[in-house]
Structure formats: structure tokens, C-alpha cells
Amino acid sequence: MDIVIDIEDEEPLFSQLVTQVKAAVQGGKVRAGDALPSIRQLANDLELNSKTVAKAYRLLERDSVIQTRGYRGTFVHPDAKANSQVNLQGWLTKTLAETVATLRESGLTDSEIRIAFNQAMNARSHGAAKS
Amino acid sequence: MDIVIDIEDEEPLFSQLVTQVKAAVQGGKVRAGDALPSIRQLANDLELNSKTVAKAYRLLERDSVIQTRGYRGTFVHPDAKANSQVNLQGWLTKTLAETVATLRESGLTDSEIRIAFNQAMNARSHGAAKS
DNA sequence: ATATGTACCATGCGTAGTGATGGTACAACG
DNA sequence: CGTTGTACCATCACTACGCATGGTACATAT
Structure with a gap:
């Protein structure tokens, strides 16, 4: 998953994240069960605030694209590909x-x-x- | 029509006007065909801006409670009583x-x-x- | 001329929402 | 202990909107 955040973009940062994760899922770059970087990890890599990443993850989980397994981390949802297409x-x-x-x-x-x-x-x- | 505007009231001024005119219509204090004070006149009496009164009149006309006859003034709509009850x-x-x-x-x-x-x-x- | 409703221009103030930031703390897993 | 997701606290800048205000102008009627 190569996520690129563009601060200049008018699209909100958390939204860019959501969009790109869904794109990665649909593009087959990540598959059901794959582990995703932790919130803090990703926030660090992208130089974003952890709350911003958390917001994106929260939305992704609501859409059943990812699954948070509590202390074990975050994973791609079994039906991620299908769910990421739900509009x-x-x-x-x-x-x-x-x-x-x-x-x-x-x-x-x-x-x-x-x-x-x-x-x-x-x-x-x-x-x-x-x- | 005794219209009383309370600046302290949290209800917007134009809204108070609309409410009171409808109340006057429903209370029979004014009847179909009756002439209403002109915008400037009423604004002067109530110490309101003419635009504020105009706004109220505009809404009242949309609800067919009053009728503006262009240069001849504003009058109570024929079906004012019924229309003022439409919610x-x-x-x-x-x-x-x-x-x-x-x-x-x-x-x-x-x-x-x-x-x-x-x-x-x-x-x-x-x-x-x-x- | 005067008055009618209406349209355009503009301002200020207050409020509220969004996006994003930061810090701290928690329970539960490895 | 370190890390997980999460929840709470908070701040700031920016934007948008509502309400109300003001001035000017117009065509048309009396």
C-alpha cells in the first residue's frame, strides 16, 4: 500500500486516506486478512496526527473495509473488496x-x-x- | 392589527412579524381584501429596517396570506385565513x-x-x- | 412629486461546523 | 514494558450562514 497524502489537495487528509485505502483494496494491492499499519505507525509515516488517521480508520471500519481487532491491530475486512464498492x-x-x-x-x-x-x-x- | 416586536425575543424579527400577521388573520382582526401598511410605513412604525419588513412580507406572500399589488400596496389574500393555517x-x-x-x-x-x-x-x- | 414593491449593492456580528492539531489516559494483548 | 485501538480533554484557523442593518435605484401607479 503506497499511500500518498497531499496537503495541498483540497480533499481533507482523512478523506484522502479513506479513498486510497479503498483504492488499494479494490486494486488488489491488499487482500482480506492483510494487516494494516497501526494508527500511530501510519500517522508517523505520513506525518499526520494520529487522530486524523484514527478518523480515517473509524470510517473505514464503519464501511466494513477494515476490521479493528482491538489490541491486535487492524486488518482488511473479509468482504473488503465488495464493501469498498458500496456507495x-x-x-x-x-x-x-x-x-x-x-x-x-x-x-x-x-x-x-x-x-x-x-x-x-x-x-x-x-x-x-x-x- | 397591533403588531408588537420584541427585540429581546430570540425569535428573529422578521419571523415575529410573520407570526403576528398570521395570528391577526386567524383571529379575524384583518380580513380578506384589507389593506396592510406599506413596507416603509410599517418599518417606520416598528422601528425596523425596511428590508426586514420586506422579508416578512415576501414570506407572507409566498404563503398566500397577503397579496402585493405592485404599486397599489399590499392586501390580505382572499384565502388568507385558510392559507395561514397551512403548516x-x-x-x-x-x-x-x-x-x-x-x-x-x-x-x-x-x-x-x-x-x-x-x-x-x-x-x-x-x-x-x-x- | 410621492409612494408602491422590488432589486441590487454593501457591511457587521454572532454562531456553528469542519479539519487538524495536541496531550493524556485506559484495558488488554504480546 | 511496549503496543494496540480508543476515549476524553483541549486549541486554532477557516468557512459559511443567519439576522439585521444601510444606501441606491427602478418602473409604475396616484
């Missing part, structure tokens, strides 16, 4: 684009939509804390 | 709450959702500009 982001974009379009068509102002969106985001009400 | 805002809130809930359930981060939302808002692509 969660694409679905996100599409969903929101449609919703926004619908709202706009009703005559609602962008301001109003933004405010309501922020309210929806700040309103705790998902499956988090419950008895 | 566009409520629908907005509900729609976005549902959408956000769905997205969150998929594991998406609030950050990701916010970013995608902003992209959706900044992406011009509805039925607006066309040749």
Missing part, C-alpha cells in the same frame, strides 16, 4: 438531493430548509440513549 | 427529521450528512435556470 456516500447525496429538491419545489426558502435541517440534526431522537 | 413549516420539519433519521440509521456520521446536505443545497440542479 453509501452516493446514496447519501442522492437522498438529500431529492429531499432538498422536493422542499424547494414547495416554495420553501433555502434559509428555511437549512434552519429546519439544523434543527433536525440537533434534535436527539434516534436510537441512542434509551432505557 | 408548510411543520411539513418541512417532519420531512427533514425523517430523512435525517433514515440516514443516521445507515451508520452515516452527522458530519457526513451535514456535508452532503450542504452540497445538495449548493448544487443548482432543479427546475431553475434553463434555456
Whole structure:
């Protein structure tokens, strides 16, 4: 895995990392079960903050591209190749684009939509804390 | 129509105006066809900026609570009473709450959702500009 | 002339979110 | 002990947006 981070790039650093790991998986450069460098190790190599790398790893694990085995390190997920192609982001974009379009068509102002969106985001009400 | 604006109130000034006009309509204090004070007039009376009043009027007209007859002034819409009860805002809130809930359930981060939302808002692509 | 709604230009202030940085600490493995 | 992932604390710069303000100008009606 040759990961190259470009600070000049407008794409956020953690995002570049995510993208490149997924690319490495899809390109067959790393395979299921392969060990990945530790967070601190990679942070050191790339001259990044460990929190930045951790953020990338967190996202990669959420997408089931990698697997963190606690104290044993991080490995490529068994279904990494398939999962790295899942376009969660694409679905996100599409969903929101449609919703926004619908709202706009009703005559609602962008301001109003933004405010309501922020309210929806700040309103705790998902499956988090419950008895 | 006795409109009272409270600068201390956390509710935005233009919003207070909108609310109170709708209340006046629903309370029967003003009726269809009644003339409303001009933007500048009202701005002067309430010691508000004319742009602030104009903003309120713009929203009220969008909701078909009032009607601007160009140079002749502003009047209460024929269906003002009914239209002032339409809860566009409520629908907005509900729609976005549902959408956000769905997205969150998929594991998406609030950050990701916010970013995608902003992209959706900044992406011009509805039925607006066309040749 | 005066007043109407509206459009454009602009500013300031406050808030909030993102990205990235840093330090410290923990439990559990080798 | 050293390392693992992770969680908590914190800071800073940058950007974007909302609200409200101000000025100027326009075509059109009375």
C-alpha cells in the first residue's frame, strides 16, 4: 500500500486516506486478512496526527473495509473488496438531493430548509440513549 | 392589527412579524381584501429596517396570506385565513427529521450528512435556470 | 412629486461546523 | 514494558450562514 497524502489537495487528509485505502483494496494491492499499519505507525509515516488517521480508520471500519481487532491491530475486512464498492456516500447525496429538491419545489426558502435541517440534526431522537 | 416586536425575543424579527400577521388573520382582526401598511410605513412604525419588513412580507406572500399589488400596496389574500393555517413549516420539519433519521440509521456520521446536505443545497440542479 | 414593491449593492456580528492539531489516559494483548 | 485501538480533554484557523442593518435605484401607479 503506497499511500500518498497531499496537503495541498483540497480533499481533507482523512478523506484522502479513506479513498486510497479503498483504492488499494479494490486494486488488489491488499487482500482480506492483510494487516494494516497501526494508527500511530501510519500517522508517523505520513506525518499526520494520529487522530486524523484514527478518523480515517473509524470510517473505514464503519464501511466494513477494515476490521479493528482491538489490541491486535487492524486488518482488511473479509468482504473488503465488495464493501469498498458500496456507495453509501452516493446514496447519501442522492437522498438529500431529492429531499432538498422536493422542499424547494414547495416554495420553501433555502434559509428555511437549512434552519429546519439544523434543527433536525440537533434534535436527539434516534436510537441512542434509551432505557 | 397591533403588531408588537420584541427585540429581546430570540425569535428573529422578521419571523415575529410573520407570526403576528398570521395570528391577526386567524383571529379575524384583518380580513380578506384589507389593506396592510406599506413596507416603509410599517418599518417606520416598528422601528425596523425596511428590508426586514420586506422579508416578512415576501414570506407572507409566498404563503398566500397577503397579496402585493405592485404599486397599489399590499392586501390580505382572499384565502388568507385558510392559507395561514397551512403548516408548510411543520411539513418541512417532519420531512427533514425523517430523512435525517433514515440516514443516521445507515451508520452515516452527522458530519457526513451535514456535508452532503450542504452540497445538495449548493448544487443548482432543479427546475431553475434553463434555456 | 410621492409612494408602491422590488432589486441590487454593501457591511457587521454572532454562531456553528469542519479539519487538524495536541496531550493524556485506559484495558488488554504480546 | 511496549503496543494496540480508543476515549476524553483541549486549541486554532477557516468557512459559511443567519439576522439585521444601510444606501441606491427602478418602473409604475396616484
